[in-house]
Amino acid sequence: MAQALARIKPVQIAVPRPPGTALHLSRRQKAAIIVRLMLAEGSPLPLSSLPEAMQTELAQQIGEMRLVDRGTVQAVVAEFLEELEQVGLSFPGGLEGALSLMDGHISGAAAARLRRMVGLRPDADPWDRITALPPDLLRPVLEVESTEIAAIMLSKLPVTKAAALLGKLPGDKARRVAYAMSRTANVDPGTVRRIGMSLLTQLDNQPAKAFDAGPVERVGAILNVSPAVTREEVLQGLDETDQGFAEQVRKAIFTFVHLPQRLAPRDVPRLTRAVDQPTLVTALAGARSPDQQAAAEFILANLSQRMAQTLREEIAERGKVRDRDAEAAMTSVIEAVRGMEREGELTLIRSEEEEE
16 A cells, blocks of 8 residues: 555645645545545555444545645655554454454354454444354254244345255245245344344354264264174164164165165266276175165166176176175265265255255
8 A cells, every 4th residue: 555655646636625734634634535545546445344434434524525735645645654654563453353363263262252242333234244154053043033033034145045044944934934025125224133133142152062063964974984784783772772863873874775765867977987997896796785786786777888888797807896895895986976965066865854
């Protein structure tokens, strides 16, 4: 900024006072002159980061000013550059800036307390923080709120995030929320802000989680890559201890035998390109149980005839495969599927129970 101002050749702009020195100007008038010069120079100014009250005052001051003589402009620029040279360290200003600066360096409890303090400021917009939160954090609040509050919440969120959350609601509530959104046009802005503050308080008061995923997902993910014998022993033990939890874990497990139910036929060719051919051949050749053979046949049936025939010939040449090698290859196939799902290259088919 200093270099840009140093290059400026002052021009005739504006202020309602007789020509003189910069000493007779208020700091707000001086700021208006600097902003006017910087905008004329085409230099970027992050004015939107200033408090709204300050932005308003600055715009009003610029609107009140008229002509300023060249000597006054030069004096204002010189004074501003001198002040810049005296600055040794700058701080972000405000709790929002402090939180951004110290994020990751302070405890989670201290960060949550700071966020609550930011949310209580009269000039803070709670929806700025709410819209930045991931859908997984917003969904529980959305599910328990009234239809009207849910409609306002979705109306304030970005379209893609609102659509994802609406799709997670039960059908009846989703329809009622969608209808309620048509009645939010005349809601008072102050009311919308108070609703945002209330939602933000709920979100900030949620206890911190030690794990990103729930216990069902964590156990299921571990058993996905465990040997079949270990997986069955663990599930049997869970059945004896907590049958309901065991049933949920079974639904979360996704192994080679689940491919026909979870993978769309059109995605099979893409999967075979993501897995190196020797690994794929080992997995297919090692299919022994009826479920494994059905999964192997599902893969072959959804490939081109030429590709399927090539794989069948290689399977025949591969001969008998050790159980350990077959399980490792099948796990690699599933890991490839999961990786493609994370990258958005395919979408797994989910049962009605999972969607609920």
